[in-house]
Amino acid sequence: MNIAISNTSDKPIYQQLFEQISAQILKGELESGYSLPPIRQAATELRVSIITVKKAWEELERLGLIYTVTGKGCFVAELSPDEMLQRRKEMILKQMMIDISYYKSFGFTIEEVYELLKEVY
Amino acid sequence: MNIAISNTSDKPIYQQLFEQISAQILKGELESGYSLPPIRQAATELRVSIITVKKAWEELERLGLIYTVTGKGCFVAELSPDEMLQRRKEMILKQMMIDISYYKSFGFTIEEVYELLKEVY
Amino acid sequence: MNIAISNTSDKPIYQQLFEQISAQILKGELESGYSLPPIRQAATELRVSIITVKKAWEELERLGLIYTVTGKGCFVAELSPDEMLQRRKEMILKQMMIDISYYKSFGFTIEEVYELLKEVY
Amino acid sequence: MNIAISNTSDKPIYQQLFEQISAQILKGELESGYSLPPIRQAATELRVSIITVKKAWEELERLGLIYTVTGKGCFVAELSPDEMLQRRKEMILKQMMIDISYYKSFGFTIEEVYELLKEVY
DNA sequence: GTGGTCTAGACCACG
DNA sequence: GTGGTCTAGACCACG
Numbered sequence: 001m002n003i004a005i006s007n008t009s010d011k012p013i014y015q016q017l018f019e020q021i022s023a024q025i026l027k028g029e030l031e032s033g034y035s036l037p038p039i040r041q042a043a044t045e046l047r048v049s050i051i052t053v054k055k056a057w058e059e060l061e062r063l064g065l066i067y068t069v070t071g072k073g074c075f076v077a078e079l080s081p082d083e084m085l086q087r088r089k090e091m092i093l094k095q096m097m098i099d100i101s102y103y104k105s106f107g108f109t110i111e112e113v114y115e116l117l118k119e120v121y
Numbered sequence: 122m123n124i125a126i127s128n129t130s131d132k133p134i135y136q137q138l139f140e141q142i143s144a145q146i147l148k149g150e151l152e153s154g155y156s157l158p159p160i161r162q163a164a165t166e167l168r169v170s171i172i173t174v175k176k177a178w179e180e181l182e183r184l185g186l187i188y189t190v191t192g193k194g195c196f197v198a199e200l201s202p203d204e205m206l207q208r209r210k211e212m213i214l215k216q217m218m219i220d221i222s223y224y225k226s227f228g229f230t231i232e233e234v235y236e237l238l239k240e241v242y
Numbered sequence: 243m244n245i246a247i248s249n250t251s252d253k254p255i256y257q258q259l260f261e262q263i264s265a266q267i268l269k270g271e272l273e274s275g276y277s278l279p280p281i282r283q284a285a286t287e288l289r290v291s292i293i294t295v296k297k298a299w300e301e302l303e304r305l306g307l308i309y310t311v312t313g314k315g316c317f318v319a320e321l322s323p324d325e326m327l328q329r330r331k332e333m334i335l336k337q338m339m340i341d342i343s344y345y346k347s348f349g350f351t352i353e354e355v356y357e358l359l360k361e362v363y
Numbered sequence: 364m365n366i367a368i369s370n371t372s373d374k375p376i377y378q379q380l381f382e383q384i385s386a387q388i389l390k391g392e393l394e395s396g397y398s399l400p401p402i403r404q405a406a407t408e409l410r411v412s413i414i415t416v417k418k419a420w421e422e423l424e425r426l427g428l429i430y431t432v433t434g435k436g437c438f439v440a441e442l443s444p445d446e447m448l449q450r451r452k453e454m455i456l457k458q459m460m461i462d463i464s465y466y467k468s469f470g471f472t473i474e475e476v477y478e479l480l481k482e483v484y
Numbered sequence: 485g486t487g488g489t490c491t492a493g494a495c496c497a498c499g
Numbered sequence: 500g501t502g503g504t505c506t507a508g509a510c511c512a513c514g
Contacts, residue, residue, distance in 0.1 A: 110242040
């Protein structure tokens with residue numbers, strides 16, 4: 001588990017957990033079949049509440065990125081490279097819709113947005 | 122006042138108000154000297170609380186986009202076209218930093234992000 | 243009448259009027275017997291409400307800096323140089339008490355305050 | 364929490380709260396990491412509304428004097444002694460500019476102001 | 485009529 | 500339990 005939690009971020013902790021682990025799974029950094037640490041252990045290591053970890057795990061399961069084997073634990077699901085790319089796109093496209101409507105509301109064109117993006121990327 | 126409030130958005134109402142009005146000011150749609158509607162009237166029209174409107178107005182004043190004349194009302198501040206462009210950039214750059222770190226965390230390059238942006242813009 | 247009104251100041255307009263005129267009287271810039279402009283005229287010149295001017299004039303009269311002759315207008319009161327100095331001190335001492343308690347609350351000594359005052363005077 | 368609220372002061376309650384707590388932080392009386400009382404508890408103790416406390420806390424956070432950890436509470440930020448002195452100066456310099464222009468308008472020199480200050484300090 | 489402030493109480497997300 | 504937000508209504512100073 002290579003996770004960085006920020007307590008002062010606007011993002012809820014469970015959301016930070018969810019995003020970072022899903023990214024690791026979809027980039028292949030966590031291989032299919034890999035066993036996630038037990039909730040209690042993860043909570044201790046990350047110094048967050050068990051409830052928080054559970055919420056993140058549930059969201060991962062809901063999206064089919066992990067699956068639970070009762071009594072054994074949680075495991076990274078099997079995804080083809082194509083599926084992984086597709087899912088990665090979905091993860092950012094949903095956010096992009098929101099981001100873009102914000103940029104647009106301030107009157108920026110796609111080209112202007114691209115120029116600014118390059119500056120800060 | 123051309124404002125659309127979404128109750129389903131996770132953005133607080135005062136934040137929506139602030140963003141929409143600041144965008145209108147910085148795009149020149151509300152000219153300098155223009156008198157914003159009295160907060161009580163705005164609250165009634167938008168069907169929100171006075172305090173909610175006040176909070177948005179306060180943020181606008183804090184950024185120097187409007188100013189208050191006691192007993193008279195709130196007015197759009199005078200900004201040069203250069204300042205307006207600069208401010209518009211500031212408004213989205215701060216958000217862009219956050220957006221980009223999200224895209225990056227899922228392993229996308231600037232070019233890939235640009236391609237996806239074009240699709241949905 | 244040499245008055246500068248700020249609409250964006252925190253100070254109420256009538257207070258600005260009162261302070262500036264009392265300062266001019268107590269510094270001898272407006273001599274005793276000098277006739278203040280009629281309220282309506284002052285209001286027009288200064289582009290403020292009649293009520294505002296009236297409030298300032300009332301405060302001046304309350305402190306004995308001007309007096310009203312019914313049907314004739316308002317006139318600067320007669321004050322000896324000693325009285326004028328005394329009154330000037332009173333005007334700032336009252337405010338100083340408030341200012342000092344603020345400086346003190348942030349832990350500054352009189353010497354430190356003096357050093358800072360010199361920098362910005 | 365050692366706060367004294369004055370209902371006779373013309374300073375708003377939230378401003379009094381802000382000033383007193385910021386002074387305590389910047390003088391080192393509240394150490395970094397110290398947990399401020401929950402806003403609801405503070406509101407009850409100080410017999411003011413939650414929103415009033417919130418407004419003061421927001422200003423403290425805006426200046427970086429405290430930070431919020433969701434679900435945990437508000438904590439005093441970490442500031443070096445140098446930063447604390449710098450911030451303390453900033454807090455009174457802004458006010459000093461206003462105070463001085465008032466003293467000056469009544470014709471007092473810096474030396475005269477200093478003499479009067481010593482009398483009442 | 486205008487803004488400034490305040491209250492008491494409420495519902496919600498997060499942990 | 501913690502903060503975040505919101506409401507409806509109130510009183511006040513200023514003009």
